[in-house]
Amino acid sequence: MIDSVQALGRTTLSFLAEIGHTSFFLGRVIFGRSKFPDNLKLLIIQLYYVGVFSLLIVVVSGMFIGMVLGLQGYTILAKFGAIDALGELIALSLVRELGPVVGGLLFAGRAGSALTAEIGLMKITEQLASMEMMGVDPLKRIVAPRFWAGQIAMPILTLIFIGVAIYGGYLVSVPWLGADQGAFWANMQASVDFYEDVINGLIKSIIFGTVVTWIAVYQGFECLPTAEGISRATTRTVVYASLWILGLDFVLTAVMFGGIQ
Numbered sequence: 001m002i003d004s005v006q007a008l009g010r011t012t013l014s015f016l017a018e019i020g021h022t023s024f025f026l027g028r029v030i031f032g033r034s035k036f037p038d039n040l041k042l043l044i045i046q047l048y049y050v051g052v053f054s055l056l057i058v059v060v061s062g063m064f065i066g067m068v069l070g071l072q073g074y075t076i077l078a079k080f081g082a083i084d085a086l087g088e089l090i091a092l093s094l095v096r097e098l099g100p101v102v103g104g105l106l107f108a109g110r111a112g113s114a115l116t117a118e119i120g121l122m123k124i125t126e127q128l129a130s131m132e133m134m135g136v137d138p139l140k141r142i143v144a145p146r147f148w149a150g151q152i153a154m155p156i157l158t159l160i161f162i163g164v165a166i167y168g169g170y171l172v173s174v175p176w177l178g179a180d181q182g183a184f185w186a187n188m189q190a191s192v193d194f195y196e197d198v199i200n201g202l203i204k205s206i207i208f209g210t211v212v213t214w215i216a217v218y219q220g221f222e223c224l225p226t227a228e229g230i231s232r233a234t235t236r237t238v239v240y241a242s243l244w245i246l247g248l249d250f251v252l253t254a255v256m257f258g259g260i261q
Helices: 002-031 036-078 083-124 127-133 138-176 181-191 194-221 227-257
Strands: none
Touching (some): 036 138, 083 194, 127 138
């Protein structure tokens, strides 16, 4: 009994210490001082690597998800004679849920894992240690630009994902299955509210972007300087980021759309 209580206490203290360490790490990244022009150049470079390199998988996935959503939605709504609501179903599903969540999962799998592996490789080759010896803070030079690039890229990629997915749903619903084009777009326009739906979806994507990039850069910066250490850190990034996205999505959906006061 005593051993079990001691083991629980050690686990709890270790968990709290890890939370404190990661929070302190995030604070240093966000509030660390750096030269703006140099940081801006690094930020633009990282935006290219984080955002543009993730664009292909976001566009392709968005197109197929939209097509599947249109096909399944048509099949279900046709049973109730409510095919005219297909545009509303596709738009609300993507803007509120599928866009931020699936976009975040794709971002974690593509950009998050790449950030962890890149920073981990710098650590294993002692580039980070060399910067510290030269008086350069690796958090400002390496971690911060990648963190802010993820923050900026995630909402943009989410908007692109939603736009492509809606177009994919339109291609299946109207030209292929024969749904009414006017009703498809009119009901979509009437049902989607800019502030309640679009803005809340963007807030979700910003929060997910923060969590994913935070986990990615932290795992890379703190990984063991071995090949196995980088492999495990990359795996932890994808797993932790995916679980956090799904968990936070429930909380944010309950707060934004669940009527919780």
